Structures are given as structure tokens and as C-alpha cells.
Amino acid sequence: MFSLRPLIVLATAAALMTGCASQNPYENQGQAQGSSGMSKTAKYGGLGALAGAVAGAAIDHNHRGKGAMIGAAAVGAAAAGYGYYADRQEKALRESMANTGVEVQREGDQIKLIMPGNITFATDSSNIAPSFYSPLNNLASSFKQFNQNTIEVVGFTDSTGSRQHNMDLSQRRAQAVGTYLSSQGVDGSRISVRGLGPDQPVASNADANGRAQNRRVEVNLKPIPGQQYQQQGQQQGQVQQYP
Incomplete structure (x- = not known):
């Protein structure tokens, strides 16, 4: 029987890797921060990665761990990418x-x-x-x-x-x-x-x-x-x- 715990571990690891991979040269230049100090980009990337992991595991029943990693990376990167775009736009609008x-x-x-x-x-x-x-x-x-x-x-x-x-x-x-x-x-x-x-x-x-x-x-x-x-x-x- 498939255990949920390994999936959570894999999803978390994928989310962390997505966060690292989505770093960009403008990260420290006014990127919007939440109350915890985490940027919106990181939040979206992490949450997206977790959601993607669940979806990936559900799609690939025979290789749930691999599916979770792929789903987390794909969805997490997408969410972080748009989160970064919106962060920069929000910052520019607040200034103007x-x-x-x-x-x-x-x-x-x-x-x-x-x-x-x-x-x-x-x-x-x-x-x-x-x-x-x-x-x-x-x-x-x-x-x-x-x-x-x-x-x-x-x-x-x-x-x-x-x-x-x-x-x-x-x-x-x-x-x-x-x-x-x-x-x-x-x-x-x-x-x-x-x-x-x-x-x-x-x-x-x-x-x-x-x-x-x-x-x-x-x-x-x-x-x-x-x-x-x-x-x-x-x-x-x-x-x-x-x-």
C-alpha cells in the first residue's frame, strides 16, 4: 500500500528545490516580503510545488514518488515565475x-x-x-x-x-x-x-x-x-x- 508520508517528504523537498531554482538576480532589489520575511514568489512557488506533487502522484499511480517530484517542479516553477512578475509590478505601482x-x-x-x-x-x-x-x-x-x-x-x-x-x-x-x-x-x-x-x-x-x-x-x-x-x-x- 502506498504511504502518504514519503509523498509529503518528496513534495517538501521538491518545493525547496523549486525555491532555490527560481532565484533571480533581482531577488534582493525590493522584492515584496510577507510578514514572515518570505517573499510572495517563494510562497507561491512552495504552495504550487506541493499542489503539483499531489497532482503528479495522482496521475502516475505506478510511480507516485517520481510523479510527485515532476509535478512539484513544474507547478512550483510556474507559480514562482508569475509571483516574481507580480512582485515587481506591485513594487513599481506602489512607487508610482x-x-x-x-x-x-x-x-x-x-x-x-x-x-x-x-x-x-x-x-x-x-x-x-x-x-x-x-x-x-x-x-x-x-x-x-x-x-x-x-x-x-x-x-x-x-x-x-x-x-x-x-x-x-x-x-x-x-x-x-x-x-x-x-x-x-x-x-x-x-x-x-x-x-x-x-x-x-x-x-x-x-x-x-x-x-x-x-x-x-x-x-x-x-x-x-x-x-x-x-x-x-x-x-x-x-x-x-x-x-
Whole structure:
């Protein structure tokens, strides 16, 4: 009977080897760190390796140990590769968005930018506010440099007024952002827009402060399915393919 314990040992060893193999010359240059001091890249690589080990063992019933090692190495390397790409993009965005009022959040392999209403649009308007052009220009520059993500622009409003009016307004605001980014050279095929009006509030609409927080634009960056993620800046130009 096959024992689970050797599989765990093999998976762990494979995860460690994957972590070592995925080291890169930029590892100590601002790579995002978790609370434990481990980079997101290492976390994704290790977790991916463990998942790959289980999958590999399940596929190769006759040679589970070998299957676990192969699965761990393949999946772990892929996860670490994208994790490194997202680490660098997150770092660059935090630098370019500093002191602009735009908040950068990391959620797993996705990056979210939250743009508050006080810098984006005037009340009941879909015309880009003058204070919003500088952050948008910085975003456009970053999106052209890191061009292997989809860009979803989502507009939100507070609950004041009719729902239909707010849905239309949020859609126009999202479209205005998407159109401007495209006009600055960002590939329009990467950009999608939608308006959610008063849905998904982040604060109470019962007071002015809460309503102000709910009036916002969010930009969600997600990996392009099947895309090649290139470790930009490496002289070797190595490319990894993701299924």
C-alpha cells in the first residue's frame, strides 16, 4: 500500500528545490516580503510545488514518488515565475502611486488599485478631474511596461439618486478611465470596463464620509490566461509558459 508520508517528504523537498531554482538576480532589489520575511514568489512557488506533487502522484499511480517530484517542479516553477512578475509590478505601482491618493492592494496573484472619488471625478460627472490626470499618466506608463495583465476598470457610486442613474454614471466613469489609458498607449485589447453603481459599498451610505468612500474607481490587474510571463530586465530574456 502506498504511504502518504514519503509523498509529503518528496513534495517538501521538491518545493525547496523549486525555491532555490527560481532565484533571480533581482531577488534582493525590493522584492515584496510577507510578514514572515518570505517573499510572495517563494510562497507561491512552495504552495504550487506541493499542489503539483499531489497532482503528479495522482496521475502516475505506478510511480507516485517520481510523479510527485515532476509535478512539484513544474507547478512550483510556474507559480514562482508569475509571483516574481507580480512582485515587481506591485513594487513599481506602489512607487508610482505614492502620494497620489491611489491605494495599491495585493490579493493573491491579482493587484487592485483603488482610486477615491475626491481625486477622480466631480459630483455627478464623468469628466476626469484635473487632479486625476497625473495618477492616470503614471498608471499608463506602468501598464505599458508591465504589459502581461488584463486591466479591468470598475466604476462605483454612492446610493444617492436612482439606481439606474448611478449605474449609468459609474459605467461612464469607468469608460472615461479606460478610454484615457488607451489614448496614452495602453493596448485597448487588455482593457475592459463596467459600472457597478452603488453595489459593493465599502462604507455606509448613511453619512457623507461613507458616501465619499463609496464613490471610487477600481482597477483590477489579472494574469492573462495562457500568456508568457517574462522576467523583464533580465539580460538572458528567459520566458516561462503558463498553461
